[in-house]
Amino acid sequence: MLSGERYVCTTCLHQIHLLDFSEKEEGGIDTVFYGKVPLERAVSLFYFIKGGVGQSLIHQLKYKSKGGVGEHFGQILGERLSVLPAFQDIDAIVPVPLSKGKKRKRGYNQSEKIARGIAQKLQKPVLPDYLLRVKQKESQTQYNKFTRWQNIQLCYERNEKIKSSFRHILLVDDVITTGATIESCVHVLLEQGNIKVSVASLAFAPQPL
Numbered sequence: 001m002l003s004g005e006r007y008v009c010t011t012c013l014h015q016i017h018l019l020d021f022s023e024k025e026e027g028g029i030d031t032v033f034y035g036k037v038p039l040e041r042a043v044s045l046f047y048f049i050k051g052g053v054g055q056s057l058i059h060q061l062k063y064k065s066k067g068g069v070g071e072h073f074g075q076i077l078g079e080r081l082s083v084l085p086a087f088q089d090i091d092a093i094v095p096v097p098l099s100k101g102k103k104r105k106r107g108y109n110q111s112e113k114i115a116r117g118i119a120q121k122l123q124k125p126v127l128p129d130y131l132l133r134v135k136q137k138e139s140q141t142q143y144n145k146f147t148r149w150q151n152i153q154l155c156y157e158r159n160e161k162i163k164s165s166f167r168h169i170l171l172v173d174d175v176i177t178t179g180a181t182i183e184s185c186v187h188v189l190l191e192q193g194n195i196k197v198s199v200a201s202l203a204f205a206p207q208p209l
Contacts, residue, residue, distance in 0.1 A: 032179040044204035074117020
């Protein structure tokens, strides 16, 4: 790597298919949630392509104890969000929670690492305990879309100990595939009433993994 490069060399970075989310993209991540949950916007930084650089970055973040990958690319994502009108009134950033077992094994919640990178650019608070994982499930990657949706239900709840008057929350995840996890979290957030939710992730996998 050249001096100043972090986590990925410039040549490899150019191989990542960065998404243009200045406007809603036909067939993009916004369409995953059409008719399911009301979102202000949903964006991802890049496509998750098997065997690609993006997959390698996510692998480092989730399985190789490279939490800095999340913060670094979270900053890149946050920089892009900071100039979009739809994100100007964000007042809190909430990472998708991780099960206690996975967090203990990994040493951190990768979505929180991304959220903290975003927060450095948006200058908004990160609330890592605003949503709680209350039902531990096995990995969902081997299931189809319908089964994933069934399994993910009732896995999350809002932490009633945290009182807030937030009106626009940015929900952050690492990779979005079917959107089942995000849907479940959004439903919980919307129970508060009088609130808007937007979504941001590092990667979007158009087809189930």
